[in-house]
Amino acid sequence: MANLKSIRVRFAPSPTGYLHVGGLRTALYNYLFARKHKGVFVLRIEDTDRTRYVEGAVENLIETLHWAGLEYDEGPVKGGSYAPYIQSQRLEIYKRHVDMLLEKRKAYRCFCTPERLEEMRKQQEKIGASSKYDRRCLKLIQSEIQANLSKGVPFVVRMKIPDVPTIQFNDIIRGKVEFASEMLDDQVLLKSDGYPTYHLANVVDDHLMDISHVIRGEEWLSSTPKHVLLYQHFGWQLPVFAHLPLLLNPDRSKLSKRQGDVAVEDYRAKGYLPEALINFVAFLGWNPGTEQEFFYFDELINQFLLEHVNKAGAIFNIEKLNWMNFEHLRKKSDEDVLQLLRSELAQSRYKHVHFDDDYLQRVITAMRDRVSFINDFIEKSPYFFEAPVEYDKEVVKKRWKKDAPNHLKKLVEEFLQLQNPRKEDYETALHRTAESLKISNGQLIHAARLAVSGVGAGPGLYDILYILGKEESVQRINTAIEKIKSV
């Protein structure tokens, strides 16, 4: 029984150049399952399509998985006792196994040209039949095969679908699944270039690598009977299958480019935190059965259960991901946020400006509840990093009455008298000014905010003043009096 063996799972992407979020979800579930059961998480590269080879794809894939926190136990670069983990380096192995099938007559060589196959399909389509190889080459006699071989006619190897009524298998997520074998095509196992197809390679490797559970996307469900047959032909024990529901576009089609970002790298570049993306993606098709939604990695490992994975596809909902990011960001310590902000600043237009830790720490405290992303600190409150370059027109119209310059002059006078003012000192000074001018605090506050920040929203005015400091604040107010007057 499979459950007596140790748990070994794999994530087996093809190196297309980037990691799809659906792939991330598949990798995550495999990873969680492995960790939860003290098993092994294998990374295997399925690069048997030479026409799709992308330079640097494997390195990028590994780096992205690393960023997401999904460290594999065995795989390329790292190695392991089942190496190599890159299929293009295992060609001999597949060849050997194909020969075994050929010998057992569970597979046969097919010399049909692509042109003939296409013609055949056209005919089948015309009469409304489902497209299946017509087995012409199965009828070849030994001498004909030998003749073709010696002439060097290119060929593929096809598996022979046996004459059994149905093929059934069990899926952890879907239960019993059954296919009529007459619906199955004599699938190509070995291409004419000597590379295996996915179907052969994944079965051979999963077996040789002692994979106990095959956890993959639902798009593989239809080809699973062919895989089951292969296991039977080889006389191997079946792994446990679990076919995950698909991730969908807002229009419910399979998640794809075109309808938004699908690459994990895109989300990384946009400033999403890996823990937020992981938390969010984990919930696309799975839930812990409780009302907890905020999860750290360890908690996910603890609570993850394949049995709690849904059957229906899930739409990738950006709004909730944004909320997740906000939640994860706000739960981070000030020190962590400081580090993140520093690296963000280092890539920003302020990269040559120096800010000390205390200063940034105060900015962080003030802005924490107002940001969902690290770069929001810069985007939403640039005034903490440079004096306002311009003043929001709408706000000027609404908050900058014609008396504003005079009022602010008075306020500056009051501020100038403060010694090392704290937040509260600005407050009392402003109240005093408002009182002597016989205007409301609000009037003065709004004008002052506009003067120091250039905008109408943000942390409390006294916080801004305190963070900026007396000198800078006064200078900004004076500048505003000059500049806004002339607007």
Place this chain on the structure above:
RNA sequence: GCCCCCAUCGUCUAGAGGCCUAGGACACGAGCUUUUCAAGCUUGUAACACCGGUUCGAAUCCGGUUGGGGGCACCA
């Protein structure tokens, strides 16, 4: 077209025959708080696709219909 899978608020989902006048979260609306914007708190709108059956009783089981998705390559 054929095969397979799926079907609860707009979205992610809880629900494994009575606990459901269907719960939570995101989003949206209202209110409170408030110097602004957020945050926070309170609160509202909103769903069992449809039709039959089984049962004392069905969102939950069965059948069908409809709808959606996936697969039908010398791609993975």
